[in-house]
Amino acid sequence: MSEGRPPPPHDLQVLGLAWLTGLPGSVAALVLVWMGDFSAKVQWTLTSLVVGTFLGVGLLVRERVMRPLHAVANLLAALREGDYSVRGRGARAGDALGEVLLEVNALGATLREQRLGVVEADALLQQVMEEIDVGVLAFDVSGTLRLVNRAGERLLGAPRSQLMGRGAGALGLTDLLEGPVPRRLTRTFAEEGGPYELRRGSFRQGGLPHQLVVLADLRLALREQEREAWRRLVRVLSHEINNSLAPIGSIAEALRDTLLMQPRPSDWEEDAKSGLGVVARRSQSLARFMSAYASLARLPPPTLGRVEVDAWVRRVAALEKRRRVGVRAGPALVVRADVDQLEQLLINLVRNAVDAVLSAPEGAGDVWVSWAVLSPGAVEVWVEDEGPGLPDTGNLFVPFFTTRPQGSGIGLALSRQIAEAHGGSLRLENRPEGKGCRARLKLPQGA
Secondary structure (H helix, E strand, C coil): CCCCCCCCCCHHHHHHHHHHHHHHEEEEEEHHHCCCCCHHHHHHHHHHHHHHHHHHHHHHHHHHHHHHHHHHHHHHHHHHHCCCCCCCCCCCCCCCCHHHHHHHHHHHHHHHHHHHHHHHHHHHHHHHHCCCCEEEEEEEECCEEEEEHCCCCHHHHHCCHHHHEEHHHHHHCHHHHHCCCEECCCCCCCCCCCCEEEEEEEEEEEEEEEEEEEEEEEEHHHHHHHHHHHHHHHHHHHHHHHHHHHHCCCCCCHHHHHHHCCCCCCCHHHHHHHHHHHHHHHHHHHHHHHHHHHHHHCCCCCCCCEEHHHHHHHHHHHHHHCCCEEEEEEEEEEEEECCHHHHHHHHHHHHHHHHHHHHCCCCCCCCEEEEEEEEEEEEEEEECCCCCCCCCCCCCCCCCCCCCCCCCCCCHHHHHHHHHHHCCCEEEECCCCCCEEEEEEEEEEEC
C-alpha cells in the first residue's frame, strides 16, 4: 500500500487559494479584452496588466498572511530558547492576529517572571546550603555524588572538584545510603567531630531519582546539654549538701567550744546529745537524698506487658488513704507497659494531687482520675485535683525541686522519665474549667 503524498507547504496553499480566488475575474477580464474591438498592442498591454495584477495580488496576499505567522513562530522560538525579552508588534484587542500577539506577549512576560523567581529561589537555596553548618550530599541512582555543599567538603576533607562524579564506594560513604533513618552515626570523617545524625530523603532531577543525605554534627549541641546538666546537678547537690553541712558545722563548733570550757556547763551532756541528734538527722537526710538521686539515675528499662487501664487506675486509687480518689471510668483500653513502673508513676501523680488538696487553706476539694483516647493509637490518663493550682510550671520537672516542706523533688522527674521510657509524655497544667491542676499522661495504646 503506497503512502499518500504530503500536503504542500502552508504558504503555497495560501498562494494557491489567492490565485484561485482571483482566477475567475482575471479570466473574464482577458476574455473581454480579447473579444473586444481592441488593437493587438492594447490587447497585449491589458493582458500583461491583468496577469501581472493577478500574480502580484496572490503574492501580496501570501505575504500578508505568512509574515505574521513567521513573526509568531519567531516569538515562540525565542521563548523556547529562553529569551523572554522579545515582544511582538501590532498586539491589540479586537483583532484576531493582534489578540494572538497579545497572548504571546503575555506568555513571555509570565515566563520571564517565573524564570526570575526560579533563578532567585535557586540562588537563595544555593546560598543557604553553602552557609548552613550541616553536610548536604546528593547521589544519583548509581550512587555517584552529584551535589555537595561547603560543610560537606569540610566533612569529607576534599574540594568539590575532587568529589563530584565519584561513587559512594570510592568515597567510603556506602553506609550513608543504607540502613534506617534517622539514626546516629559514630563513625569518623576527615573533619573531627561527631556523633552525627543521619537523615536521608529522595528527589528527582532531570527525571531521574536521587538520594539526598544530610549529616548534622551533634557534638556542640550535646556538649551544651552536658554542660547544662552538670550545672543543674552541681547547683542541686550544692544546695542540698550545704543545707546539711551548715547546721552540722555550726553544732560541731558549738560542741567543741562547750567541751573546751572549764568548768563545763551543768547541762553540757544534754546539749551534746541534742547536737549529735541533729547531726545524725541531717546525715540521714543527706543519705536519703543521695539514695533518691541514685534511684533516679538507675531507672531500669521497662519490661513490657499487657496492662488494663481500668484495673491499673482503680488499683492505684485504692492505695491512697488520706483522701478518697474518684475514678471516672473511660473506655476499656489496654497499654503495653511495665506495670510496676506505671503504678509508681500514677502513685506519684495521685499523691501530688492529694497533697495539693490537703495543702489548700480550706483543705477541701476532690481528686479524680479519668482516661480517654484523644488521638489514634494513644491513651491519655488525667489526674485532676481541686487544689490551689500551679503557680509556676517552669521548674516542675527539675530533679529535687519541690514546693512542699517535706517533698523530695524526685516524684515528677521520675514520673516523666518513666513516661518517656514507654514512648509517652507527661505534662502538668492548670485546669481551664476551674481551680486546681491536671496531670496529663500520654501512653501508646497496646494490642
